[in-house]
Amino acid sequence: MMRLQELLGLSSAPVAISFVDAPPAGVPRVSAREAAGCGYWRRAAQGETFYTVADDHKGCPIGAHTHNVPLSAGEQEELSGLVQLMVGMSYLKPDEVPRIPTRKTPLQVAVYAPLAPNPQPPPGSPLAPGSQPPPDVVLVRGTARQLMLLSEAAQAAGVAGHGPALGRPTCAVLPEAINSARTSASFGCVGNRVYTGAPDDEGYFAIPGASLAAVEEKLALVAQANLALEQFHRARAAAASPLP
Numbered sequence: 679m680m681r682l683q684e685l686l687g688l689s690s691a692p693v694a695i696s697f698v699d700a701p702p703a704g705v706p707r708v709s710a711r712e713a714a715g716c717g718y719w720r721r722a723a724q725g726e727t728f729y730t731v732a733d734d735h736k737g738c739p740i741g742a743h744t745h746n747v748p749l750s751a752g753e754q755e756e757l758s759g760l761v762q763l764m765v766g767m768s769y770l771k772p773d774e775v776p777r778i779p780t781r782k783t784p785l786q787v788a789v790y791a792p793l794a795p796n797p798q799p800p801p802g803s804p805l806a807p808g809s810q811p812p813p814d815v816v817l818v819r820g821t822a823r824q825l826m827l828l829s830e831a832a833q834a835a836g837v838a839g840h841g842p843a844l845g846r847p848t849c850a851v852l853p854e855a856i857n858s859a860r861t862s863a864s865f866g867c868v869g870n871r872v873y874t875g876a877p878d879d880e881g882y883f884a885i886p887g888a889s890l891a892a893v894e895e896k897l898a899l900v901a902q903a904n905l906a907l908e909q910f911h912r913a914r915a916a917a918a919s920p921l922p
Contacts, residue, residue: 686824692793693722694813701729714738720874722790729789744849746781779854812887828883831897832861837889855884
């Protein structure tokens, strides 16, 4: 089976993220803390495999909130201060904050890696040699056209999210996909673009790990269908007659 990156022609490798209770054997802890949790996405997309603990996610209070990182009273105050700053700038409305998706369980260990090259097995099937179990969520960064194909594949697989694409904060796309067991998309926020280097013409698409194989299977069909349809529409556009 072709992989996401090959099928879509992605410039950035998809990232597999798992939330676990303890560090996995043979996986190192991240070598340096990032200013925001989405900075770990950048490192994994560039080829690193590592784990983080809750303290590694306290650089960004908003990200700590979406990841359900346990915070001290002082850290909670810092989060509240940042939220109030955003509200004061009219960047956020007070009633938006309770609606920001968050993970349901407190973060203990998060494992980040570029998505393995081996096909993901269907849920419940034995693992093939060299393959990895499905992560909790797979994060794809791509252009509007690439994310369009993913969205169509998710619809065909019956796992497309019901809500609109998310805006701020971008990291909310992870708990939204995990909690709903459906795909989720985000246009990306300015903080994420600073910490990840994401270009202005790319956004994000999160796929629940258990649905990855189904989405990949449909994506191969959707990508071929779109190529054929593009040729069809271009031929029709070229044959269009001017008005008399």
